[in-house]
Amino acid sequence: MKKFIGTGVALITPFNADLSIDFDALERLVEYNISNGTNYLVISGTTGESVTVTSAEKKELVTFISKVNKGRLPLVLGIGGNNTAEVIKEIQSTDFSEIDGVLSVSPYYSKPTQEGIYQHFKAIAEVCPKPIILYNVPGRTSSNMLPETTVRLAKDFENIVAVKEAANNVQQYLELLRTKPNDFLIISGDDDLALGIVLAGGSGVISVIGQALPEEYSKMIQLGLAGKAKEAYEIHFKLMPITGHIFAENNPAGIKAVLSGLKISKPHVRLPLVEATKNLKDIINNELKVLGKS
Template sequence: MTKFIGTGVALITPFNADLSIDFDALERLVEYNIENGTDYLVISGTTGESVTVTADEKTELIAFISKVNNGRLPLVLGIGGNNTASVINEIKNTDFTSIDGILSVSPYYSKPTQEGIYQHFKAIAEVSPKPIILYNVPGRTSSNMAPETTLRLAKDFDNIVAVKEAGNNVHQYLELLRTKPKDFLVLSGDDDLALGVALAGGSGVISVIGQALPKEFSEMIRLGIARKAKEAYDIHFKLMPITAMIFSENNPSGIKAVLEGLNISKSHVRLPLVEATEGLKTSIKNELKALGKS
């Protein structure tokens, strides 16, 4: 699954002031990432405000991004939830013509046991027509998918090809890297830890900040995978302040403020999220100026 090695970005869903989808901004964002080194695009992840995007809007987003991308980069589609039957139904009714893989989050809110998580993904793997990237993000799901469960799934199902690990837990990353099957990909879901994971043997990242600074971030990850630590950390240290800023209030409000500062899209979000505070927006603008981006 070399198409998922490197830097994938979890695209925001840009909105107009009336909170309809801003397709002009979305086109600018996709082109900006294609032109500046991003390796693949992720549609309808958490950063895309997937929980407030309707089913019809999701279909529109897939069609629009696929058209703009025109086969230039691999596309990964977020399909997940805590109702296994509903996830399976969505998979069965999705047109995957332009989609290369599925990103599926571990069940949230219900807090299943490890066996429940395994059975959930087993059911998905048995119907999925595309490779699956597992997504472990215990800070949002209130349930950690243990490395043993991830690796059990990796070994039992050929179409489960990767995990986006976002537990912000270095030991868990290292345990996955130590014991994973040879061709199974460990992808960082934590922007601040992504370089360390790459240097330790990870295959890349699905990033938030990467969509705003694709040239720098993707180069950092390439250097990390190539074990060129000094050059990679030179970039990492420059990006540390803005990476911390975008998560200081909530995601995606922070990254939307960055993209507004870059004149790519506006910072509108749908409730229950609210826009970044003026204080954070000012800090982000100042940091973009320090990075030579404004």
Template sequence: MTKFIGTGVALITPFKADLSIDFEALERLVEHNINNGTEYLVISGTTGESVTVTAEEKKMLVEFISKVNNGRVPLVLGIGGNNTASIISEINNTDLSSIDAILSVSPYYSKPTQEGIYQHFKAIAEVSPKPIILYNVPGRTSSNVLPETTIRLANDFKNIIAVKEAGNNVHQYLELLRTKPDDFLVLSGDDDLALGVALAGGSGVISVIGQALPKEFSEMIRLGIAGKAKEAYKTHFDLMPITRLIFSENNPAGIKAVLEALNISESHVRLPLVEATDKLKNDIKSALKDLGKS
């Protein structure tokens, strides 16, 4: 699935002051990414505040982004959770005609065993009409999808094509890369480790900071995939301060503060998240100035 090699970005859902969706800002964000090298867009992931976006709003987001995109880059839609039957129902009742793959997070809160995780994704794979990207993010789900479970799924189901690995665990990345099938994609979900993963044989990243700085970030990942470490690390080092800052309070408050500073969207988030503090906003502005972005 070469369309998912490179940089995908986990789009925010921009809100107005009244917390309704800001579709004008969303169009600016989509165009900003497509015009600056992002390879594909991810809709309704964690960064998109999927847990506080209603089912009707999610449908509106898919329709709007699909219209703006107009087939220019692949689209990935987040459909996941800890109720397997509910996920299957959503897949069966969602218009996926404009969607190229589904991103499905491992079950959170319930803390299933590895066999439970396997059976969960098996049930999803058996009904999904679209390729599936597994999403492992132990810091949010409180359970880790071990490499052997991911590789078991990759071997057993041809429509499970990739994993977005976001455990911030270098050893786990390397174990996945060592044991994966040849055509299975290992995608970084950790912006700070993405270049190292690409250089080690990974296929790219689903990024948060990439949507604010798509030209620089996507080129860095392309250099990494090509094995050009020296050139790629120059950009990596430049981006380290801003990447660290956006995760210092909560995601997506940090990236929304960056996008506000770039005049793309405002920084409003929905409860229980709160907006970035004034200190973080000022630190972000300073970091952007250092990058020549102000």
């Protein structure tokens, strides 16, 4: 699963002022990332506002990004939810011809037990034709997939190849790294912790800020994978302020403000999210100036 090592980015879904998908901006974003060191692209994750993108729009996004990408980078598609039967139905009806892997979030809102989480992913693994990256993000799901559950799934199903861990809990990361099968990938879902996790043995990151600063962020992760901690942390420290700012109000309003400052896309988001405040936009634009990006 070398294709999922390094820097993946959780692509935003750019919108026009009328909240239709801005495909011109999406093309700019994809090309920008391909040209600047990103290793793979993630479509329709949380940052892509997957909960307010329709199923028809999701298919359009996959078709369009695949056309722009032209096989240059691996593509990962977000397919998950808290209705196991519906997740299975979506997997069975999806065209995976251009897709290299599936990112599937642990069930949200329902707050299942660890056995319920295991059985959910067992059912998905039994029907999914592509490698699966589990996604643990308890801040959004209100349910933490414990390391023993992740490792159990990794051992029981060959097509469960990685976890995007986003509990923002260093101890949990270290327990995963200590107990995982040798070929199972621990991918950071926390931009602020990614470098430390890579240096501890992680395989990379699925990043939010990385899509706006792909050259710098990808270089940092590659240095981390090479064990060059000092050089990597020099970049990490430069990126710390803006990485913190993008999550100050909500995701993806923050990263969309950054991409707006870079003239790649507009800051529009769909309700119930709202755009970053003027104050946050000013802070972000000032930080872009500090980084020499505007």
